[in-house]
Amino acid sequence: MTQYKLTYFNLRGRAEISRYLFAYSGKKYEDHRIAAADWPKIKPTIPFGKVPILEVDGVVIHQSLAIARYLARESGLAGQTPVEQALADAIVDTIDDFMTLFPWAEKNQDVRKKAFDDILTNKAPELLKDLDTFLGDNNWLVGKSVTWADFYWDVCSTTLLSCKPDLADNYPRLLALRDRVQALPAIADWIQKRPKTIM
């Protein structure tokens, strides 16, 4: 049996999309969470010095979306055709471009809050409007069944909503998509049992 070990901090962050994919596929894996205090000594031992990484029978894969795309392909959640796969990738990258705007590592709380408020107030509406138009009245973002793009929306919007709870109030279809993802039994089970973390 393939041995999987996912290494990240004790956060949802950039590892949560892969944890959703593991939960959905039912594949067993080690959810290895590094204590922040141990990071300086671990960092130099990790190729490219950043997490998450996924070890697959000892082969180290870095970059959260490369890891998640691999897991999505393995479990049939990458899209049913090459065009669907490209669309799912494009939606994931679009959401990720937005998430990357935030200064996650900023230590100065005033600077951080100002930047977060600005992005959530002035930049988020554009993304939400475009995602809502893309989704339309479909059940899933791409094709006729759930893909990792739906998971990524759920994971990232959970973090965004924790920063601004009314963020998507004008977009009931995007909120309903979250409900659909979270109602998938394996995802519901994971959300209920996962460690409770701030991000």
Ligand SMILES: N[C@@H](CCC(=O)N[C@@H](CS)C(=O)NCC(=O)O)C(=O)O
């Ligand atoms: N694009 C990379 C970004 C990886 C990244 O920046 N990881 C952060 C945590 S979210 C990290 O390792 N920070 C610690 C450091 O850079 O020393 C990915 O998606 O995996």
